Amino acid sequence: MEDLRAGIQLAVGGLLVGAILWDVFATILVPGPATGGVSIASLVRRIGLPIGRRLSRRGRVPGRRPGNGFGPLILMLAFLSWMLILILGYGLMLHALRQHFTPALTGLTQAFYLAGSSVVTLGVSEIDAHDAARWIILLAGISGFGVITAVISFVTQLQAALHQRESGVLTLCGMAGAPPSGIELLRSFASLDMRKGLSKLFLEWRDWSAAVMHSHLSYPVLVYFHSVDAESDWLQILEAMLDAATLVMALTDEKASGPATLMHRSGSRLAAHLCRLFRLDPKDPDPPDRDALDAALGQMREMGYRVKTLAPPTVARFADLRHDYAGRIQTLARHLGADEALRPA
Numbered sequence: 001m002e003d004l005r006a007g008i009q010l011a012v013g014g015l016l017v018g019a020i021l022w023d024v025f026a027t028i029l030v031p032g033p034a035t036g037g038v039s040i041a042s043l044v045r046r047i048g049l050p051i052g053r054r055l056s057r058r059g060r061v062p063g064r065r066p067g068n069g070f071g072p073l074i075l076m077l078a079f080l081s082w083m084l085i086l087i088l089g090y091g092l093m094l095h096a097l098r099q100h101f102t103p104a105l106t107g108l109t110q111a112f113y114l115a116g117s118s119v120v121t122l123g124v125s126e127i128d129a130h131d132a133a134r135w136i137i138l139l140a141g142i143s144g145f146g147v148i149t150a151v152i153s154f155v156t157q158l159q160a161a162l163h164q165r166e167s168g169v170l171t172l173c174g175m176a177g178a179p180p181s182g183i184e185l186l187r188s189f190a191s192l193d194m195r196k197g198l199s200k201l202f203l204e205w206r207d208w209s210a211a212v213m214h215s216h217l218s219y220p221v222l223v224y225f226h227s228v229d230a231e232s233d234w235l236q237i238l239e240a241m242l243d244a245a246t247l248v249m250a251l252t253d254e255k256a257s258g259p260a261t262l263m264h265r266s267g268s269r270l271a272a273h274l275c276r277l278f279r280l281d282p283k284d285p286d287p288p289d290r291d292a293l294d295a296a297l298g299q300m301r302e303m304g305y306r307v308k309t310l311a312p313p314t315v316a317r318f319a320d321l322r323h324d325y326a327g328r329i330q331t332l333a334r335h336l337g338a339d340e341a342l343r344p345a
Contacts, residue, residue, distance in 0.1 A: 086147065272328055
């Protein structure tokens with residue numbers, strides 16, 4: 001009976017250790033969301049997101065997206081869960097081999113303490129291990145050191161990806177209005193006599209969208225890291241850029257229409273892939289208001305843009321272009337905790 005109990009503890013402990021090591025490998029080293037097995041980070045996100053939304057609404061600043069600390073919290077809780085489950089798994093295995101120690105382990109508490117000191121590579125135990133127990137302790141030390149090193153490297157990669165994302169966002173802070181909008185972005189470029197610079201801007205944001213899609217699909221937790229400037233969050237800036245591209249493509253004859261098309265395609269793909277990643281079901285955006293479009297056309301004419309006539313085909317083209325991204329970005333904003341939809345073009 002004792003041998004059977006020890007065998008069950010060894011098997012359960014081994015399964016726990018194997019599952020966690022695979023989860024760390026799949027989460028950190030394999031690009032994209034973890035597949036197969038149990039994803040601790042995804043589990044923490046699904047459980048914690050509703051709680052985080054509710055708590056963040058208390059005393060929130062108007063107009064500010066809630067839950068700025070949710071992304072780092074996912075990382076911290078995932079790391080703690082990995083370490084605790086590793087300690088649990090190795091503790092069960094060491095307790096099953098308690099007779100292989102001098103003196104023998106007296107209980108589960110002592111086994112967990114010994115496993116914990118091995119996983120975090122403290123080595124404070126004065127108990128001598130023999131035979132198979134030595135290899136379990138050695139494996140625990142290697143596993144713990146590997147997980148800690150992988151997490152540190154992971155955080156460094158996240159910081160690099162965030163820096164790349166935010167560097168593009170910060171360059172437009174103050175130019176797209178507060179909250180950001182496409183028409184205000186076009187107005188800023190016109191007032192600075194930089195209309196010719198729109199082509200370069202759209203091409204830069206085409207590259208930005210591709211880079212963000214790669215990093216955020218590889219490491220989904222990045223989506224929950226908000227921007228430094230609460231009034232110009234990355235999702236709002238993305239929508240403003242897409243709105244500006246749509247206005248140029250549908251309502252003007254500017255040379256920037258070609259680069260705007262490339263940016264529109266890249267940004268729309270980013271929004272579509274993020275919705276698919278989190279299994280969100282976006283709703284179709286409201287049809288464009290004819291009066292609002294006519295007002296935008298008049299403003300752009302005053303800014304010096306070569307605008308088209310607001311004929312039914314022009315309105316239909318504007319609606320089709322905005323349909324490619326608006327509903328998805330609105331859905332993403334609500335998923336991240338925004339109570340109100342982002343401002344339209």
